Amino acid sequence: MAAITQKQDASTAKNGETYSKTSVTNDTDGNISMDDGTDTAAATVGGEEHVGSKVITRSVNSTIEPSTTTTSSVSQDVMVSLHNPALQTLMQSLIKTAIEGAKSQTQLAETSLSSKLHKAASTVAKFDGKNFYDPEKDWVEWVARLRNVAMDIDPKGLDDATMLDLARRTLVDRALELFLRHKDELKSLDDFKKVMMSASTNSPYWKSAKAITSIRFGGDVEDYNRRFNRLKSSLPANFYSPEVLDPFFYLMGLGETNAAQLLGEIGDLSKTLDECQQIATNLSFKLKRESSDDSFHARVGKKRKINPLANRITPNMTAKSRCYRCNETGHFAAKCPSKSKN
Numbered sequence: 001m002a003a004i005t006q007k008q009d010a011s012t013a014k015n016g017e018t019y020s021k022t023s024v025t026n027d028t029d030g031n032i033s034m035d036d037g038t039d040t041a042a043a044t045v046g047g048e049e050h051v052g053s054k055v056i057t058r059s060v061n062s063t064i065e066p067s068t069t070t071t072s073s074v075s076q077d078v079m080v081s082l083h084n085p086a087l088q089t090l091m092q093s094l095i096k097t098a099i100e101g102a103k104s105q106t107q108l109a110e111t112s113l114s115s116k117l118h119k120a121a122s123t124v125a126k127f128d129g130k131n132f133y134d135p136e137k138d139w140v141e142w143v144a145r146l147r148n149v150a151m152d153i154d155p156k157g158l159d160d161a162t163m164l165d166l167a168r169r170t171l172v173d174r175a176l177e178l179f180l181r182h183k184d185e186l187k188s189l190d191d192f193k194k195v196m197m198s199a200s201t202n203s204p205y206w207k208s209a210k211a212i213t214s215i216r217f218g219g220d221v222e223d224y225n226r227r228f229n230r231l232k233s234s235l236p237a238n239f240y241s242p243e244v245l246d247p248f249f250y251l252m253g254l255g256e257t258n259a260a261q262l263l264g265e266i267g268d269l270s271k272t273l274d275e276c277q278q279i280a281t282n283l284s285f286k287l288k289r290e291s292s293d294d295s296f297h298a299r300v301g302k303k304r305k306i307n308p309l310a311n312r313i314t315p316n317m318t319a320k321s322r323c324y325r326c327n328e329t330g331h332f333a334a335k336c337p338s339k340s341k342n
Helices: 068-082 085-121 133-152 158-170 171-183 189-202 204-214 221-234 244-254 255-267 272-288 313-319 338-342
Strands: 020-025 032-040 044-046 048-051 054-057
Touching: 032 133, 054 338, 068 255, 085 133, 085 158, 133 158, 133 189, 158 171, 158 189, 171 189, 221 244, 221 272, 244 255, 244 272
Parallel strands: none
Antiparallel strands: 020 032, 044 048, 048 054
């Protein structure tokens, strides 16, 4: 027969309290035993367990679990504090001060660099990008000057963005217009060079400049004069070519030897284009009469003394000519009476 046990569990008693305990046991032989008595619930003090008069010492784990009650209480306190208007205002003020301080430092550095760039740019000649005759040459010289002043700002060199900022400060007119138009595409000076060179070689302005410096004498002065004048009249309105340069372009097209002969007749480049063309035409006709060859060009390399200009100008030509010095007709500037008075 199974044993029957009845007892009051000590867990229901508080530490150190006495409780009654009754056990009734019926063993397999039919004997019944009963144990009536008292016991004392275990009390733990300072890591020692007290059971009645006995003391049982147990080891105490060095790891102490945090109290969830305490942590929860602290968290609630912090949350309450964060919702405190005064504390929120203080925190916002501190954050704002920190941000403004950082901005101030950045602005100070930027202002210092900007001041240096402005000062450096003032020492570099302005670049307008209008040299359509040799844009590459102007570009190389300008960039060389930029790199020199950049080394004065920082011996290690400036980064691409700062170099572009420095470059922008030295640009005017057409070059500045191109820079601003393409600024979002520009990452370095090399990018800007591509823009400048492309704009130069593809513009009507550049093509006109190229044409007027490329025209060549073909053997007949009258034909050359017609072609030169036609080219001049076809130039776009924005093509800036001072009239004082016209004789220079005209002489360039004649070729070195022919130009030297004509220059020997006109004396200098103070003549107008019309005067140069008239003298060249008159000289050509005279040479034709004196030579079996049919062109002014055929006289190149022939060593002969050309008569003074006055001997080659007919009275009719002189009467129709207008002096650019005094604006009177009847003579050329080289023989202007006002010139001798000065």
